[in-house]
Amino acid sequence: MDxxxxxxxDKPISEHPNDxxxxxLQQIEAAVTAAQQAHAAAQASxxxxxxxxxxxxxxxxxxxxxxxxxxxxxxxxxQARFGHTVTIVRDDVREQTFRIVGExxxxxxxxxxxxxxxxxxxxxxxxxxxx
Numbered sequence: 816m817d818x819x820x821x822x823x824x825d826k827p828i829s830e831h832p833n834d835x836x837x838x839x840l841q842q843i844e845a846a847v848t849a850a851q852q853a854h855a856a857a858q859a860s861x862x863x864x865x866x867x868x869x870x871x872x873x874x875x876x877x878x879x880x881x882x883x884x885x886x887x888x889x890x891x892x893x894q895a896r897f898g899h900t901v902t903i904v905r906d907d908v909r910e911q912t913f914r915i916v917g918e919x920x921x922x923x924x925x926x927x928x929x930x931x932x933x934x935x936x937x938x939x940x941x942x943x944x945x946x
Contacts, residue, residue, distance in 0.1 A: 839920035
């Protein structure tokens, strides 16, 4: 039976390096496992739409895992580096703390930031950040 359903296009993959923390790799691996389980469930039920969605997720997370080098956290605290937790002082004197992580691990609600280059450029020059 042709229900007119077609596969979904791939999710875009960032052109930026896919550096991850140890925790970030664990999150990617969990996403791969979840996609595999969703795909198996969709196959078992014959749900083609769910199968297409799970296949797209599995392709995306498998590609991210294949290009995800774990970057060990540096002991050098003289500069903000990947994996570090940094505190910045904003122009209005509020302090804000972030952990510098990879794109897939970034979560503003968890204070995980992937834009560390901008943070470093802005606050290192002013001397208003602690690393």
